[in-house]
Amino acid sequence: MRAFLVVVTLIFMAIAAPRMAAQKVELSIDTSKPGAKIDGNLFGQFAEHLGHGIYDGIWVGSDSKIPNTRGIRNDVVAALKVIHVPNVRWPGGCFADGYHWRDGIGPQRVVRLNPDWGGVIEPNTFGTHEFMDFIDQIGSEAYVSVNLGSGSPQEAADWLEYMTAAQATTLEKERAANGHPAPYKVAWLGLGNESWDCGGNMTPEYYLDRMKSFSHFVRNYNPGQMEKDQMLKIAVGPGGGEQRWTDWTETVMKAYQQHTWSWDINGLSMHSYTVVKWPPAFKSVGFGEDEYAQILKTTLDMDDLIKKHSAIMDKYDPQKKVALVVDEWGGWYAPLPGSNPGFLVQQNSLRDAILAALNLNIFARHADRVRGANIAQMINVLQAMILTDHEKMVLTPTYYVYKMYVPFQDSTYVPVTFDAGSYKYGDFTLPRVDAMAAKSKDGKLWVEITNVDPHQAAEVELNVSGINAKSASGETLTAPKVDSVNTFEAPNTVIPKPISARAQGGRLILQLEPKSVTVVSVEQ
Numbered sequence: 149m150r151a152f153l154v155v156v157t158l159i160f161m162a163i164a165a166p167r168m169a170a171q172k173v174e175l176s177i178d179t180s181k182p183g184a185k186i187d188g189n190l191f192g193q194f195a196e197h198l199g200h201g202i203y204d205g206i207w208v209g210s211d212s213k214i215p216n217t218r219g220i221r222n223d224v225v226a227a228l229k230v231i232h233v234p235n236v237r238w239p240g241g242c243f244a245d246g247y248h249w250r251d252g253i254g255p256q257r258v259v260r261l262n263p264d265w266g267g268v269i270e271p272n273t274f275g276t277h278e279f280m281d282f283i284d285q286i287g288s289e290a291y292v293s294v295n296l297g298s299g300s301p302q303e304a305a306d307w308l309e310y311m312t313a314a315q316a317t318t319l320e321k322e323r324a325a326n327g328h329p330a331p332y333k334v335a336w337l338g339l340g341n342e343s344w345d346c347g348g349n350m351t352p353e354y355y356l357d358r359m360k361s362f363s364h365f366v367r368n369y370n371p372g373q374m375e376k377d378q379m380l381k382i383a384v385g386p387g388g389g390e391q392r393w394t395d396w397t398e399t400v401m402k403a404y405q406q407h408t409w410s411w412d413i414n415g416l417s418m419h420s421y422t423v424v425k426w427p428p429a430f431k432s433v434g435f436g437e438d439e440y441a442q443i444l445k446t447t448l449d450m451d452d453l454i455k456k457h458s459a460i461m462d463k464y465d466p467q468k469k470v471a472l473v474v475d476e477w478g479g480w481y482a483p484l485p486g487s488n489p490g491f492l493v494q495q496n497s498l499r500d501a502i503l504a505a506l507n508l509n510i511f512a513r514h515a516d517r518v519r520g521a522n523i524a525q526m527i528n529v530l531q532a533m534i535l536t537d538h539e540k541m542v543l544t545p546t547y548y549v550y551k552m553y554v555p556f557q558d559s560t561y562v563p564v565t566f567d568a569g570s571y572k573y574g575d576f577t578l579p580r581v582d583a584m585a586a587k588s589k590d591g592k593l594w595v596e597i598t599n600v601d602p603h604q605a606a607e608v609e610l611n612v613s614g615i616n617a618k619s620a621s622g623e624t625l626t627a628p629k630v631d632s633v634n635t636f637e638a639p640n641t642v643i644p645k646p647i648s649a650r651a652q653g654g655r656l657i658l659q660l661e662p663k664s665v666t667v668v669s670v671e672q
């Protein structure tokens with residue numbers, strides 16, 4: 149009898165589950181109290197010489213059968229143009245602190261090994277000119293990280309002169325002879341990468357001394373960047389929340405407070421991956437609700453990390469002149485079976501789309517201090533936008549989140565209040581929903597709502613004060629399972645679909661699927 153009752157109960161639950169009443173959520177949006185500008189650079193990308201991030205992912209060479217423009221894949225360029233990539237950080241990562249720019253210019257490239265990432269051959273066929281061509285083709289800006297680890301201030305200074313000088317110096321003439329007479333624009337300059345680890349295992353004090361020297365000697369000579377569009381220098385910052393990292397932020401920011409005319413920084417980088425524990429062991433596909441809940445719970449730590457380091461920055465820089473730039477972040481999982489572990493190959497699931505939305509919303513809420521972020525990494529590495537395999541290309545769920553968030557680039561934050569409720573799984577309790585709103589450059593109100601709960605739909609009531617909201621429509625992204633992915637064979641499993649709000653008694657009601665990311669614009 150007992151067994152019979154258990155079976156009947158389970159059958160009932162199975163039938164009832166999909167029909168569970170939608171959770172009601174009231175979102176109040178006050179357009180009369182705009183907040184900080186959401187810098188477009190929060191949607192930056194990171195492309196390192198790592199695995200197939202550059203070679204095959206971007207660069208195939210001009211004699212390839214894969215359609216390309218001067219060696220750069222046309223399919224990848226077309227896809228990236230759609231998401232309006234504001235800047236691309238290059239050439240690393242750990243790779244940057246062993247990179248010698250002269251290896252990658254001119255007709256004779258220096259062939260080396262890539263000791264950081266799989267010990268494979270680095271042909272240097274993709275160098276400065278190819279990177280700048282790529283940036284130009286996708287309509288983005290260059291965020292170049294100079295080698296502060298194994299390089300010298302002079303080497304980095306020469307690279308900047310080579311890229312940016314307009315007067316007839318020897319380096320300027322060399323650049324012109326290599327095919328580019330006009331100076332390049334270097335919008336952002338990274339002064340090293342993870343100098344506390346792969347960038348040279350430095351103490352904060354030692355890094356600070358080296359960084360000041362690089363900051364002084366590495367000059368941008370582009371005449372177009374003298375008055376406006378000045379190059380932003382980003383110092384290495386923390387990689388976590390423990391004392392080792394707060395000490396690092398303290399050391400750099402305290403020095404910044406006392407800085408003299410001869411050195412300056414405009415940003416402090418922060419790296420934070422959603423990994424749970426090292427070495428990365430969580431699966432990127434083929435996981436269940438436990439790993440869904442744990443990864444998303446962990447990713448929310450980004451908020452505390454930003455608060456912790458922002459508080460230190462506020463002490464020494466209350467005017468918030470120095471931006472916090474989260475220039476490496478994203479989900480980092482176990483390498484896909486059969487792949488080279490040094491290539492950091494992973495799939496990208498609906499969970500990653502939700503992870504991306506939650507983090508982008510955190511950045512937006514801290515937009516007064518966080519003015520740059522670069523997801524790791526753009527193609528074929530970690531939480532990628534795009535996966536390629538020879539001539540094949542597929543867009544990931546994360547790509548679609550970036551596409552849906554385009555209107556938030558350079559928008560103005562608008563406060564949203566709501567009772568998030570909670571979603572529980574085992575030991576993990578998370579807010580059930582997350583939301584963010586902003587006014588785009590054209591004055592339109594955009595609202596993002598993430599329904600984290602994988603089982604329960606959400607009925608969202610939008611209450612907008614300050615405007616006469618008549619309707620709302622946009623796109624929603626969900627999929628059958630938390631680990632649904634797009635593959636070369638089935639590229640449309642996780643793609644956005646249209647959604648619109650129902651007007652009811654002067655209110656706008658949106659029905660959101662479980663485990664979904666939704667962006668709508670409000671019409672008045």
Ligand code: AHR
Pocket residue numbers: 196240241242243341342476524525530
């Ligand atoms: O993104 C992969 C690596 O992670 C980067 O090279 C390094 O900066 C970080 O540790």
